[in-house]
Amino acid sequence: MNWLSKLFNSSIGQxxxxxxxxxxxxxxxxxxxxxxxxxxKNDNGMAFNLYTxxxxxxxxxxxxxxxxxxxxxxxxxxxxxxAIKNRSARPVAYATVDGKxxxxxxxxxxxxxxxxxxxxIVVHMGDFWYEYKxxxxxxxxxxxNMVTGELTSTPLxxxxxxxxxxxxxxxxxxxxxNKIIIVKDLYAEVKEEFTNPLLVLIYLISMAxxxxxxxxxxxxxxxxxxxxxxxxxxxxxxxSLWLFxxxxxxxxxxxxxxxxxx
Amino acid sequence: xxxxxxxxxxxxxxxxASDKGRFETYAIPNVSEDMSFLEMFDxxxxxxxxxxxxxxxxxxxxxxxxxxxxxxxINGRPHGPLKGVTTCQLHMRSFKNGDTIVVxxxxxxxxxxxxxxxxDRSAFDRIIAAGGYISVNTGNAQDANSLPxxxxxxxxxxxxxxxxxCGACVAACKNASAMxxxxxxxxxxxxxxxxAPERNTRALNMVAQHDAEGFGxxxxxxxxxxxxxxxxxxxxxxxxxxxxxxxxLMS
Numbered sequence: 001m002n003w004l005s006k007l008f009n010s011s012i013g014q015x016x017x018x019x020x021x022x023x024x025x026x027x028x029x030x031x032x033x034x035x036x037x038x039x040x041k042n043d044n045g046m047a048f049n050l051y052t053x054x055x056x057x058x059x060x061x062x063x064x065x066x067x068x069x070x071x072x073x074x075x076x077x078x079x080x081x082x083a084i085k086n087r088s089a090r091p092v093a094y095a096t097v098d099g100k101x102x103x104x105x106x107x108x109x110x111x112x113x114x115x116x117x118x119x120x121i122v123v124h125m126g127d128f129w130y131e132y133k134x135x136x137x138x139x140x141x142x143x144x145n146m147v148t149g150e151l152t153s154t155p156l157x158x159x160x161x162x163x164x165x166x167x168x169x170x171x172x173x174x175x176x177x178n179k180i181i182i183v184k185d186l187y188a189e190v191k192e193e194f195t196n197p198l199l200v201l202i203y204l205i206s207m208a209x210x211x212x213x214x215x216x217x218x219x220x221x222x223x224x225x226x227x228x229x230x231x232x233x234x235x236x237x238x239x240s241l242w243l244f245x246x247x248x249x250x251x252x253x254x255x256x257x258x259x260x261x262x
Numbered sequence: 263x264x265x266x267x268x269x270x271x272x273x274x275x276x277x278x279a280s281d282k283g284r285f286e287t288y289a290i291p292n293v294s295e296d297m298s299f300l301e302m303f304d305x306x307x308x309x310x311x312x313x314x315x316x317x318x319x320x321x322x323x324x325x326x327x328x329x330x331x332x333x334x335x336i337n338g339r340p341h342g343p344l345k346g347v348t349t350c351q352l353h354m355r356s357f358k359n360g361d362t363i364v365v366x367x368x369x370x371x372x373x374x375x376x377x378x379x380x381x382d383r384s385a386f387d388r389i390i391a392a393g394g395y396i397s398v399n400t401g402n403a404q405d406a407n408s409l410p411x412x413x414x415x416x417x418x419x420x421x422x423x424x425x426x427x428c429g430a431c432v433a434a435c436k437n438a439s440a441m442x443x444x445x446x447x448x449x450x451x452x453x454x455x456x457x458a459p460e461r462n463t464r465a466l467n468m469v470a471q472h473d474a475e476g477f478g479x480x481x482x483x484x485x486x487x488x489x490x491x492x493x494x495x496x497x498x499x500x501x502x503x504x505x506x507x508x509x510x511l512m513s
Contacts, residue, residue, distance in 0.1 A: 007510040011441075011479035012469055012503055082479060086437035089371050089478030095272075095285065096364045098338030099436070102488035108436055110481060220482040226507060228500030 012224075014082060019224035021075040022217055026244060028068055029210075033251055040258065044153045045187020046142045052132065052186045053169045076118045083111040106216040113213040120206035127193055132186055138163045140185035143178050156182055194259035207253040215245035267293045267359035271306065273318055274366045279374045279382075285364075295355040299342065300325060300332060302354060319378040327351040327491065330426030333433070334379055335366040340430035340489050348428060348491045368429050370438035371476040385475040386427050386443060392471035393464035394447040396456050415453045422449035424492040431486035431494070437478030442486035444472045445502035446494045452505050462509035469506050 007013040035055065038048040055061050099108055106113065131137060139156035158164045170183040194200055219240040222228070227236070269290045276283030290309075293302055300322050307317035323331035332349040336342035342352040357363060365379065373381040411419075423446070431442035448465055451457030457464070473479075480499055487496045 003510065006470075007507075010469055010506070010510075011439075011473050011477075012506045013510065015479055016503075016507060082481075086439070086478035086481070089438040089476060090369050090436075091371050092283075092369050094335060094338065094366055094369055095274075096338040096366075099485070101339055101343075102434055102485040103436075103483040107481065107483035216482070223482045223496070223500050224480075224503060226500050226504035228497045233497075 014078065015224045018075060018078050018082065019221040021071040021078075023221045023225075024071050025068075025075060026214065026218055026221075029214075029244075029248055033248055036252070036255060039187070039190060039255055043151055044142075045140070045185065045191075046144075046151065046153070046181065046183075048187045048190075049140065049183045049185060050170070050181070053183060056132070057169065072118075072121060076114060079114050080111065104216065106212045107220070110213060110216060113209045116206060116209040117213060120202070120209070123202060124206075127199075128186065128189065131189060132184065136163075136165075137184045137186060137189055139165060139182055140188065142181040142183070144181070145177055146174075146179055147177050155185070155188075190255075191259050191262070194256045197260065200256040200260045203256040204253055207249040210252075211245045211249035214248075215240055218244045267295065267354065267357065267361070269293045269302065269354070269357065270360075270362040271302075272362060272364045273306075273379070275318070275378055276367075276375050278377060283375065293354050295353065297354045298325070298350055299334070299336070299352040299354065300350050319376075319380045321380050322350060325350040328426060330428035333368050333381065333383075333429055335368060335433055337364055340368070340433040341428075341491055345488075346491055346493055348426075348430075351491075368433040370429075370432050372438065372440070373429060373432060381429075383427070383429050385477070386429065386440070388475065389440065389444055389468055389471045390447060393460065393467040394451070396451060396460060398456065409455050411454060419450050419453040422446040422453070422494065422498055425450075425490075425494050426492055428491065430489050430491060432477065434485040434489035435478065435480075436483060436485065437481060439480045439486075440472055440475070440477040441480040441499050441502065442490065442494055442496070444468055445498035448502045448505055449498040452501060461505060462513035465502065465505035465509045466513075469502070 008017065035051055036048075038051050039045070041047045055065075099105070140153055141156045142151060142153045144151045156164045156166075166182060170181065172179070172181050174180070194203075217240075219233070219236045222233070222236050227233075271288045271290060272285045273288060274283060275286045288306055288309075290302060290306055293305070297305075300320070303318060303320055310317045321331045321333050323329045325332075327348045327350060330348070332341075334341070334349045336349065336352070341347060341349045343356055344352055367373075367375050367379045368381045368383075370381075372385040373383055376382050425443060425446035427443060429440075429443070432438050432440045435442075448468055451464065452461055482496070482499075484496055487494065
C-alpha cells in the first residue's frame with residue numbers, strides 16, 4: 001500500500017482529491033437547485049415540504065448526503081492545507097506583483113472565496129438543516145380535494161392555539177374526498193428567514209463567492225484530472241463561466257430575493 | 263540625444279543566501295531606448311565599479327533569448343512587461359523617461375538567492391536527473407524513418423521541448439510551482455516513441471523530485487503560461503497529470 005500513500009502525498013495526488021470532491025460538489029449544486037425550484041410553486045410549500053421529507057428519508061439520498069458532508073469537509077480543509085503549503089513555497093514575498101497581467105483574480109483567490117463559502121455553508125445548514133433535524137419546525141396541514149383539486153392549508157395547532165407536533169416528519173391520509181397531508185413546514189421557515197435583510201445580504205454575497213469560485217474551479221478541476229482537449233476544454237470553460245459562474249448562482253440568489261420581496 | 267531617458271532602478275541587493283537583503287535605488291541617466299535591459303545593467307555596473315562599489319550580480323549568457331539564463335522579475339512580472347521574450351530581449355523602448363523600475367530575483371523556496379539577482383536553479387537540474395532523459399545507447403545513426411512519429415505528436419513534443427528552463431513559470435506562479443517546467447520536460451518525451459519505455463518511472467520520479475525540491479502545487483491560474491517566454495502550453499500540465507496518475511494507478 002506504499003504506492004497509495006505515495007500517490008496521495010504527492011502534489012498531483014492531493015490536487016486530484018480536491019478536484020474530484022470539487023466536481024462532485026458541482027453536481028450536488030445542480031440537484032440542490034432543481035429541488036429548490038419547488039419553492040416557487042404556488043402551493044404554499046406543499047411540493048417543497050414533501051421533497052424535504054423525501055430528501056431526508058430516502059436511504060439512497062441519505063447515503064449520498066453523508067458522502068456529500070465528507071466531501072465538503074475534505075475539499076475545504078485539504079484546500080486550506082494546500083493553500084498554506086503553497087504559500088510556504090515562497091517564504092520571501094515579492095515587493096511588487098502584477099498578478100492581473102497574467103491571471104484572473106478569481107484563480108488567485110480560491111482560498112478566500114472558499115472560506116466565504118465554508119462560512120456560508122455553516123450558516124446555511126444552521127438555518128435549515130439543523131432547524132429541520134433538531135429545531136422546532138411547526139407542522140402544516142394541507143387539504144387537497146381529490147375531485148376539484150382545490151388545495152387549502154392551515155398550520156397544525158391544537159385546541160389551545162399552540163402548535164401541535166407529530167412524532168414523524170409527515171402523515172398522509174384520505175378523509176372522504178380530501179387527501180390530508182401533515183408535514184413539517186420548512187417552507188414557512190424559509191419564508192420567515194428571508195424577511196431578514198441581513199441574512200438575504202449574506203446569501204447574496206455568498207452566491208457571488210460561489211460564482212467566482214466555480215468560474216475558476218469547475219474547469220480547473222478537469223485540468224487537474226488531466227482532461228484538456230482542444231475540442232472539449234472550450235466547452236468546459238464556457239460551462240464554468242455561464243452555468244457555474246453566472247446561471248446557478250443567480251438562480252440560487254433569486255430565492256432569498258423572491259421571499260424578501262414577496 | 264533625442265529618445266534618451268532617465269531611469270530610476272530599485273534593485274534587490276543581497277550578499278549571500280543567508281543575508282536578509284534590501285532594495286537599493288540607482289539613478290541611470292541618459293539611457294538609450296535601443297539598449298537592452300541587460301545593457302542598462304552593464305552601464306549601471308560600470309558606474310558602480312568606477313565608484314568602487316560592488317556591481318549587481320545577475321545571470322545572463324547568450325543574450326539572444328535562447329539560453330534561459332537571464333532571470334529578472336521586473337515591475338512584478340518575470341522577464342518584464344513583454345510577452346514571449348526573456349529579459350535579454352527586453353529593450354528600454356518598453357519604458358518611459360522618468361520610470362522607476364523595480365527589479366527582484368525569482369522568489370521561491372526552491373530557488374535560493376545566491377547573490378543579488380542570481381538564484382540557484384539547480385532544482386531544475388535535479389528534476390531532469392530524476393527522469394527527464396531516455397536510456398538508449400546511441401550507437402550508429404538509424405535510418406531516418408525507422409521510427410514513424412505522427413506529425414502532430416512531433417509538433418507538440420517540439421513545442422514542449424522549446425522550454426529553456428529559465429524558471430519564469432516558478433517566478434510567476436503564486437504557489438512557486440514548477441509544474442509547467444516539469445510537465446514540458448515530461449511531455450517532450452511522453453509524446454515520442456523513444457520516451458515510451460520509461461514513461462511511468464519518468465512521470466513518478468520527476469513529480470516526486472518536483473515536490474521534494476519544495477515547489478508548490480499547481481492551482482491552474484495560468485500565470486506560468488502567460489509569462490513563459492517560450493509559450494509553453496498549460497495543456498502540458500494536464501498531460502503530466504495524466505502521465506502521473508496513469509503511472510501511479512496502473513503501472
